[in-house]
Structure formats: structure tokens, C-alpha cells
Amino acid sequence: MKKRVLQVGCDPKHDSTRLLLGGADIPTVLDYMRETPQEAQKLEDLVFEGYGGTACVEAGGPKPGIGCAGRGILSSFEVLKRVGLRASSFDVVLYDVLGDVVCGGFAVPLRKEYADAVFLVTSGEYMALYAANNILRGIRNFEDSVPRVAGIIFNRRGLFEEEERVFAFARATGLPVLASIPRDEVFSQAEKVGKTLAEAFPSSAPAGIFRELALYVKNMEKDRSLLHPANPLGDIELEALVLGRRERPCIKPFGTGSVSRKRSCAEPVSLSQENRPFAEIHMEIPETSFEKICPGIPEAQSAEISSRTPTEVSTSSQEKQLSRPLLCGCAFSGAVTATFQVNDAATVLHGPRSCTYITADALTRSFLLGDGRNISDKEKQVPGLLPTDMKEEDIIFGGLEKLENRIEEALLAGWQTVFVVSTCPGGIIGDNIREAASRAKVRFPGARVIPIPVEGVITGDFSAGMLEGSKRVADLIDPSVRPEKGLVNIIGERNFSPQEEKNFCIVEKLLQRLGYRVNCRFLKETDTLSLRSFKKAELNLLACTDPDTQAIQEYLSKRFRLEFFELPFPVGFRESSIWVKALAARLLPGKDVSSLLQEQEKVYKAGIGKYAPHLSGKRVLLVSYTEDISWVLDTIRDLGMEILKVGFSVSTFRKERPDLLSNEGFPVERNYTDEMRAKDVRDLRPDLVLSSYVPSVPEGGVHYDTIPISPQVGFLSGLELAKRWSTLLRLPVVEGWKYDGGDES
Structure with a gap:
């Protein structure tokens, strides 16, 4: 034409x-x-x-x-x-x-x-019609009200009753059959000479069918009424139409024996948790369920909430069954955060540069906000993070070759331990990082190449990735090592807390007073030698008891049969006294620690005496996400301040502990909202509002301060707050420059 x-x-x-x-x-x-x-x-x-x-x-x-x-x-x-x-x-x-x-x-x-128009080419087999029906589903998924399906081109296979099936499908979907192409040897003859049918045999009957189709396309340009909407069939409807099968067969789960009750054939079947036959099969990355932070708190602080009541040593099984969380962060970032803590190991990050940048930037900033210990070596500001920098062509053609080259570069550079962590794109296109790791170990005997296929958010959130990364780091632990006296491990320090290095130093000094030193920090600023010697520790101390740390504790305990001290790092004078006594009783039965406690009490009382004159009698309203605020309440009381009310905000991670404040002499209100806080500020007129966060528009005439999510541990935690409050309450609520020359009344 x-x-x-x-x-x-x-x-x-x-x-x-x-x-x-x-x-x-x-x-x-x-x-x-x-x-x-x-x-x-x-x-x-x-x-x-x-x-x-x-x-x-x-x-x-x-x-x-x-x-x-x-x-x-x-x-x-x-x-x-x-x-x-x-x-x-x-x-x-x-x-x-x-x-x-x-x-x-x-x-x-x-x-x-x-496409202005879509033609469906199909034969009469069930799966061909199934594919045609799927195309109609695809069109309807992004189709507006304008019809765009031209009709069906019937490509005959010569099957029994094939024509009846295709025409029945056409009627059911409201589409015309525009052409019926016969199964003819003339097509093979044209293909043998490398030509289309129209060029090789223009006078053949099938060639005429294609000319009619071409004319139909030409007419369709002028007459849009020749187009039809996409109306796909349901699977059961399609089976009934094409196969003549009206009822679906009854099925039962494999290996479960007889079904406990008669099930309708139309009822969907699932494997029950109780009868699942493969419950013992180890899953590479188990489904984890951790309560996470509520909106308004940065993800970097998501591991900051811990149970801090020393008297609560155990948690009921019901409390341990945590609900399915919102996804926070990605598993790739969590796994890299774990492997990053092994200073003499490299981590190859198989993914786009953006994924590497976001994770590396978060890790670097957390160290810059700390005391600088982690960046003393200029070459290791972002130690051993080696990206493959996947680009578009790698996603299309596969990135395994680039990954293997990067692993080889790391091993040639002298790294003896290399972790390989995958992002979403690598997982989606099926790059097998285990295969890449295996080939690298063949070329470099003696090297440790450890794959962690978390595949970004496909696996889960930051916590799931952190757990899986911790498991693979734990592969470096030598299970044959025997415990030695005078050594402890620390488990579960918060990697993104700027306070953590200071907290470690405080705990380290307390341990030294008891004659103990830290063998390994899992996972924080460690190395492969410390990890291999992990089991030398006589006891394992928990930095906190948040769900992430509990999951790591459970894994290590089950795999290596470790002993754990039941109390997390203490916050505040009272908790620290209990912690030191309990730890000494566990490690050094009969040891007298009274001199240590008296020494700390002297320093604490001196600090309270310094700040109390400025704070005694001041009225405080507390608003908190967590109910683990005993140390804050102790400090307020020791300073002679008055607690007007405690409100606990709605939170996804707060555990209610009714016994905690049941005997206090002030009102406690749960599900506390911003509106309730604003009303209480107006009615109670506190001198100070302590809150997990400062409202974007604070009520006037009141000083605000935050309750630290990651507080300093040890005996003197409360003095840090007292010092801040003492300065804050001696300042005007609204500083003079904010009046901008207006009427200060």
C-alpha cells in the first residue's frame, strides 16, 4: 500500500x-x-x-x-x-x-x-489463550476509557475443536476474530529462502489474508469504533470456557496426611503453621518481626529504645511475640552496617552507587558525631566498602562479571575476609552472589568470601538485614575456643548512636574496677581475631534489650550455647548500683564492691548538690514515648523538683508496664496526644516540659527539653540532665531578640 x-x-x-x-x-x-x-x-x-x-x-x-x-x-x-x-x-x-x-x-x-491498537495473536491451546487473556489484563491495568483492542488473529495449529475454543473465547471477551491463519507449508518454504510470505509467495492464499489485515489497519485509522475495551476473563471462567471444567479438584497440603476436615473444592488451600512438614528446614533469612520507631524519630535512632528496668530480668513469652512491624530502612543497609564493624574485612556492595552512598554516608556521619575513634586512620573513613556501582546496562545484561572483578580486586589488595552484600536490583535480575563467592574462593584458596544475599527491601527492613549480617559475621567465630577468666563480650551496641563510644568507655572502666576487660564487641569496632576468639569470654553483656539485640542474643545463644548477663547497660544511679552488685555477684561471688559504690555515690551527691539550688521546687510535665524513664524520675526527685504528670504518647514500640508507676504520687496518662499536652501546659503551668521530642510550635511561657533516646549510661546519667536543666531554667523563656523591638509585655 x-x-x-x-x-x-x-x-x-x-x-x-x-x-x-x-x-x-x-x-x-x-x-x-x-x-x-x-x-x-x-x-x-x-x-x-x-x-x-x-x-x-x-x-x-x-x-x-x-x-x-x-x-x-x-x-x-x-x-x-x-x-x-x-x-x-x-x-x-x-x-x-x-x-x-x-x-x-x-x-x-x-x-x-x-500503541493505538493491540492485536492478540493466539492458537487454540489453553495456555495460548491464557497468555492472550493475560495481555488483556495487562492492557486493562493501564488503560483509560478509550478502547484499544483491535481483535484476535487466529493462528491455527490444526488441533481438534481448536476453532470452537478460540471463537468461544472471542465471544466471552467481546472481541472479533479478524483473521484465521491456516497451518500451511508455504510459511516454511518462505522462511527457507529468508523472505516474508508476501515477498516470496504474494499470490498464495495466506498472503491474501495478510493483505486483508493490512486493509483493516488502514480503515481502523479512520474508524475508531473498530476498537474494543479489554475485558479479560477470570481463571476459573477461562478454564470452564476452554477446557469445559466447571469444578476445581480438591487438593491437600503435601505430607500432612489426611485433611482434618472436609474442605470445599472452591476453598483456597494453605499450609497450616502446625502441620507444615518442612518446619525444620533452615531458611536463609527468617521472617523477623520487630517493633520499630514511630514517625518523627530518625531511622538511625530506631535501635535506641531499650528496656531499662533492672528488676525486670525476664520477659513473658507473650511479650516476646512481637507484631509484624512497618518496614524501616532496607535489609541491604542493615547487613552492611553489621559487616562494616569488622575493621579488617572488606564489604563488596553489589548494587547501584546510590545505595552505596546512602548507607556509607549514614555510617560515616555516625562516626563523625562520635568521639572520632573510628576515623583516626585516614584510609578507613569508610573502611573497606567496595561498591560494584551497577549501572543500567548491568541490570539489563547482568552484573556478575563486574561483581567477580570487584571481589578479585579486594582480595588482590590484601583483604583476607570479604563480605558480599546484594541490593534490590541484583536480587531482581538473579545475580547469584553465592556463585560469585564460590568462584573467588577457588581462585584465592584460604580467603574468606562470605555472601549475604539480603537483596535490599526484598528480604525485609534494616533489622532483618542487620540480623542476617550479624549471623554471617558470627561464621568467623571459632566454636572450639574455651572461656577464660577475666574476659567478657559486649553484645548489641547501637551503631548509629553518637553516645555509644562514651558509653563503652564508662562500662569499660567499671569492668576494669572489677578486674575484667572486654574481649569482643559484637558488633562494634571489632576484627576477625577478636571474633575468632569470641568464645574466650566468660560472660556476655547486653548493651540494651531492644528487639534487634534480643534476636541476635537468641541466635548466638542457640548456636554457641553462650551465657548472658540478664541486665542491660544501666542508666542512672539506682540502676547502676543494682547492675554492679548483680554483675559482681555473677562473676566474683563474695567480692565487696561497696568502695566502688560509695565513690560513685559521693560524686553523684556532689553533682546533685551543685544543681539542686537552681532546680528545687520547679514543676515538671513529662511526655515520653517509652515507659523506661525511671532514671529520669529518680533525677527529678533527687533534685527536689515536682512531677506534675507523666503522659505516654501513642507509639508503635512502647510496652505498657502498669506496675512501673503504680505507686507514684502523680497522675499517669497513656495514649497522650499533642492536644492533651497543650491543654496541660495551659492548665498546670509547668516550669519545664520534658518530652521525647520538642513540638514544632511549643506553647508559650514554658521551657522545653528532650528526654534523650540514647542516654549516657552509668551512675552519672542524671547529672547530665541536671546540668542542662540548671542552665535552661536560668534563661528567659523567650529571648529578647525574638521580640524584634516590639512590646515585651
Whole structure:
């Protein structure tokens, strides 16, 4: 018909235009994109003239089994647009699309910004009609009210009752059968000479069918009423229509024996938790369930909330069954945070640069906010984080080669231990980091290459990744080492807390007074030698008892049969006294620690005496996310201040502990809101409001201060607050410069 036609092959097999080009293959867009710099890419290198003046393009795809072909289709279209290929230059553009719309990438040509009309090519087999029905589902997913389905092209296979099935499907979906292509030897003869049917045998009957189809396309341009909406069938409806099967068979879970009750055939079947036959199979990354931080608190502080009541040694089994959390952060970031703490190990981060940057930036900033111990070595400001910097072509064609090269670079640079952590893209395209690690160990005997396939958010959140990273770091522990007197391990320090190094030094000094030293910090500023000697410790101390630390404790305890001290790092004078006494009783039965306690009491009382004159009698309103505030209440009382009320805000992580404040002489209110706080400020007129966060618009006439989420541990925690309050309450509530010359009344 002398139309200007562009045909774009959108199948990774890149065979759509072969017969238009005399049987020749042409460079695919994806191969060209990979081999040619963007600034050198030209339209004439990608578009070739075929039979009848047809412009031919092949999108292409990665090698079978690697990469993401769907992403390749998206990238191909972007390249064609960038080099200047415009649909407006042609009368008709044909997109030859993969029959199975398996993902959004393959579905791109079906979208309205590309295709004005969609033809479904199908035979009469059930799975062919199933694929056609899936295409209708894909169209409906992004279709507006404008109909775009032209109809069905029936590609006959010569099966029994095939025609009846196809026409029944057409009637059910409201589509016409526009052409019926016979199974004819003439197609094979044309293919043998490398030509299309229209060129090789223009007078054949099938060639006439294609001319009629071409005429239909021409008429469709003028008459949009020839198009139809997408109305896919349900799976059961499709089975009934094509296979004649009205009822679904009854099934039962494998290996569970007889079903406990008669189940309807239409009822969905699932494996029950109690009868699951594979419960003993170890899952690589178990589903974890940790309560996380509520909105308004940075993710870096999400591990900051701990149970701090020394008298509560054990938690009931009911409390341990935590509810499914909101996802916070990604598992990739959590795993890297764990492996990053092993100073003499490298971590290869298999993913885009952005993922590496976000995680590395968070780790570096947390160290800069600390006391600087972690950045004394200039070469190790971000120690051993080695990114593969996956780019678009790696996602399309697979990034294993780049990953293996990066692992090899790390081993050649002298790293003896290399962790490999994957992000979302690597997991989605199926890059097998275990395979890469295994090949590296063959080339470098004696090296430790440890894969951690957490795959970004696919696995879960930061906590899930941190746990899995900790497990793989624990692989370095030598289980044959025997405990030695005078050594302890510390478990569960908060990696993003700027207070943590100071807290470690405080605990380290207390341990030294008892004649003990720290063997290994799991996981904080450790090395492979300390990890191998991990079991030398006589006892393991918990920095906190948040859900993340409890999960790590449970894993280590079960795997290595470790002993743990039941109390976390203490906060405040009272908790610290209990902690020291209990630890001494555990490690050094009969040892007198009274001199240590008297010494700390003397310092504490001197501090209270210094700040009490400025604070005694001041009235305090407390608003907290957590109910673990005994140390704050102790400090307030010791200073002679008055507690007006304690309100506990709604929080996703707060554990109610009714016994904690039941005997106090002030009102306690739970589910405390900002509106309630504002009313209490107006009615009670406190001198100081202590809150987990300062409201964005504080009520006037009141001083605000925050309750630290990550407080200083030890005997003198409360003095840090007293010093702050003493200064704050001697200042005007609203400083003079804020009046800007106005009336101060």
C-alpha cells in the first residue's frame, strides 16, 4: 500500500525483522547501547531498511538466564528516542511484542503512549489463550476509557475443536476474530529462502489474508469504533470456557496426611503453621518481626529504645511475640552496617552507587558525631566498602562479571575476609552472589568470601538485614575456643548512636574496677581475631534489650550455647548500683564492691548538690514515648523538683508496664496526644516540659527539653540532665531578640 512502516521487534530473541531483511540479523539496540558511548550513538546504526521499504529495529535482550529483559525494553525505547527515532515519521509503527506479558518492561509497547491498537495473536491451546487473556489484563491495568483492542488473529495449529475454543473465547471477551491463519507449508518454504510470505509467495492464499489485515489497519485509522475495551476473563471462567471444567479438584497440603476436615473444592488451600512438614528446614533469612520507631524519630535512632528496668530480668513469652512491624530502612543497609564493624574485612556492595552512598554516608556521619575513634586512620573513613556501582546496562545484561572483578580486586589488595552484600536490583535480575563467592574462593584458596544475599527491601527492613549480617559475621567465630577468666563480650551496641563510644568507655572502666576487660564487641569496632576468639569470654553483656539485640542474643545463644548477663547497660544511679552488685555477684561471688559504690555515690551527691539550688521546687510535665524513664524520675526527685504528670504518647514500640508507676504520687496518662499536652501546659503551668521530642510550635511561657533516646549510661546519667536543666531554667523563656523591638509585655 506504499505506507511508510516501522517494525520494532520487542522480543529478546530479536528475530522479528529477520525475514524482512532477507534472513539477516541486525545489531540490537541493547548490544549497541552496551558497546557504544552515548555521545557516539547514531540513528543510522540501529534502523535498517527491509522488504517494501520497511524500517526495521530490534530491541534485543541479555543472554538467556541473566539480567532483566523487561528493563531492556524500557532502555531500548529510551535510546531510540534519544537518537531521534520518531513515530511521527511513519504512517504505521508495528511493535512485535512477546506473547507472555511477564512484567512491566515487556508491557511498555502496549501502553497508550505507544500503541493505538493491540492485536492478540493466539492458537487454540489453553495456555495460548491464557497468555492472550493475560495481555488483556495487562492492557486493562493501564488503560483509560478509550478502547484499544483491535481483535484476535487466529493462528491455527490444526488441533481438534481448536476453532470452537478460540471463537468461544472471542465471544466471552467481546472481541472479533479478524483473521484465521491456516497451518500451511508455504510459511516454511518462505522462511527457507529468508523472505516474508508476501515477498516470496504474494499470490498464495495466506498472503491474501495478510493483505486483508493490512486493509483493516488502514480503515481502523479512520474508524475508531473498530476498537474494543479489554475485558479479560477470570481463571476459573477461562478454564470452564476452554477446557469445559466447571469444578476445581480438591487438593491437600503435601505430607500432612489426611485433611482434618472436609474442605470445599472452591476453598483456597494453605499450609497450616502446625502441620507444615518442612518446619525444620533452615531458611536463609527468617521472617523477623520487630517493633520499630514511630514517625518523627530518625531511622538511625530506631535501635535506641531499650528496656531499662533492672528488676525486670525476664520477659513473658507473650511479650516476646512481637507484631509484624512497618518496614524501616532496607535489609541491604542493615547487613552492611553489621559487616562494616569488622575493621579488617572488606564489604563488596553489589548494587547501584546510590545505595552505596546512602548507607556509607549514614555510617560515616555516625562516626563523625562520635568521639572520632573510628576515623583516626585516614584510609578507613569508610573502611573497606567496595561498591560494584551497577549501572543500567548491568541490570539489563547482568552484573556478575563486574561483581567477580570487584571481589578479585579486594582480595588482590590484601583483604583476607570479604563480605558480599546484594541490593534490590541484583536480587531482581538473579545475580547469584553465592556463585560469585564460590568462584573467588577457588581462585584465592584460604580467603574468606562470605555472601549475604539480603537483596535490599526484598528480604525485609534494616533489622532483618542487620540480623542476617550479624549471623554471617558470627561464621568467623571459632566454636572450639574455651572461656577464660577475666574476659567478657559486649553484645548489641547501637551503631548509629553518637553516645555509644562514651558509653563503652564508662562500662569499660567499671569492668576494669572489677578486674575484667572486654574481649569482643559484637558488633562494634571489632576484627576477625577478636571474633575468632569470641568464645574466650566468660560472660556476655547486653548493651540494651531492644528487639534487634534480643534476636541476635537468641541466635548466638542457640548456636554457641553462650551465657548472658540478664541486665542491660544501666542508666542512672539506682540502676547502676543494682547492675554492679548483680554483675559482681555473677562473676566474683563474695567480692565487696561497696568502695566502688560509695565513690560513685559521693560524686553523684556532689553533682546533685551543685544543681539542686537552681532546680528545687520547679514543676515538671513529662511526655515520653517509652515507659523506661525511671532514671529520669529518680533525677527529678533527687533534685527536689515536682512531677506534675507523666503522659505516654501513642507509639508503635512502647510496652505498657502498669506496675512501673503504680505507686507514684502523680497522675499517669497513656495514649497522650499533642492536644492533651497543650491543654496541660495551659492548665498546670509547668516550669519545664520534658518530652521525647520538642513540638514544632511549643506553647508559650514554658521551657522545653528532650528526654534523650540514647542516654549516657552509668551512675552519672542524671547529672547530665541536671546540668542542662540548671542552665535552661536560668534563661528567659523567650529571648529578647525574638521580640524584634516590639512590646515585651
